[in-house]
Amino acid sequence: MELYKTNQLKIYNSLSKSKEIFKPVLEGNVGMYVCGPTVYSNVHLGNVRTFMSFDLIFRYLKHLGYKVRYVRNITDAGHLTDDDSEDKISTKARLEKIEPMEVVQKYTVDFHTILQKLNFLPPSIEPTATGHIIEQIEIINDILAKGLAYEINGSVYFDVLKYNKTENYGILSGRNVEDTIENTRALDGQSEKKNPQDFALWKKADESHIMRWPSPWSDGFPGWHLECSAMSTKYLGKTFDIHGGGMDLKFPHHECEIAQSKVNNHVNPVNYWMHANMLILNGQKMSKSTGNYILPNEIFSGENNILNKPFSPSATRFFMFQANYRSILDFTSAGLEASEKGYLKLIEAINKLDKIEIGSTSTIDIKAWKQKCYDAMNDDFNSPVLIAQLFEAVKFVNLLIDKKETLSAEDLEEFKSTIHVFVFDVLGLQNEEQQDSSDKISGVVEMLINMRKDARDNKDWALSDKIRDELAALGIQLKDGKDGTTFSVN
């Protein structure tokens, strides 16, 4: 039987601002859409955090036995820069003297490479905005026909005030349109709009604009909120289960999506809105536009001004999951170092699992422990609490090896498989320690351990300590236990 039938999952819904019992539209199936990156520069760690949160959610939903269609788009057109109406992709192309689609390709590859290093599962569908121009034009036609958009000078804008007469623009972000009117006065640069809070569905391209498509209104490009509506509807239906993204997209982006889809399809597009919180650096949100950010590769290589040393992808992953996805997380060297130590401790325990001997009875309630792991994840994907339970498991492992506790064959098997499920399948961590110590290194170290044992038996402490210290200098730590010496590679 599928696990989702016995696990009641609760999800925090941004729309209701409360945790709700998750019930998919179609039993056993989940449709999930997450706003992906705009590929005009390298993804920074803040971007990655959001995607990582949804990678965890994707992984857990799959583990529960749901058939998940996970759609994460690539925004390769459509974002306006603030100084003019050129879009971000073509601005960058001019700066770098290359074709717009070359920029798109370059940073899409970068995005995929980074996510692969961090052991992400690929989404089911990864559609691009430029691949769905026709669908977007269809939606604009429909909204125009329904009288909730208007055309001016070849551009089409969504009429927010008219929409708000019958619907609630601000339902997600808790705003009301009147406030928006008062407070966008200073920023009202685009005078062709009827009202400052109207947003573009289609923008006419000027002469210098390279990325452009024909449409009934002008040669131009789609507005930046439209692609998500078009692609989510196309692949997941008019109403689907989960829509995710960063907290900063709540307004206006997701608000606009709701408005577009409601007009287009007459139904609420999303049942559960999920928003991942921001990653903070130097007390400020990480952001490309302010320059306050760090790139994943800079973390892995150590080439940055923030961290004292390099950190592996799994250590970085572990750091992220030690905080809840809905909490603001502060990125610091000390924080990463603490997480790395915890991660290594966990992996070390996993590598020792095979040393546990089967006992005749069980002195630990493995079923109760396992249930706590599920309870944590069922409570809005509470990864920090799951990790706390995994550290309980580390404690168990050491006690079992010391024979201070015992497990029956059946319980031991369940214990091992549960650890593997949560550490590798759900959290998506990798056993980096094991990969680093090849058979050859293991053989050499085992030989040195034997030599050291002889020295210790002869009370030749000088030689014994020399072997230990020189190995330590190479990053190989020896650990003397009751049943001999083991080692770990850092």
Added chain:
RNA sequence: GGCGUCGUGGCCGAGUGGCUAGGCUGGGCUCUGCAAAAGCUCCUACAGCGGUUCGAAUCCGCUCGAUGCCUCCA
């Protein structure tokens, strides 16, 4: 200015109307040739001020502080 979120022990970070978070750091003990590892153990907390309550860090109000959005943004 408007709409939000948050303020937990040395640090990072869960959670909750009365009952242990967890990790890192520091102290003690056990083990050990010594150390490390491992085990046990100790330390300290819920921004401030009021209110509700038998009882609040947890609910309500105010104050202070931080931060996000309101303009592209994960």
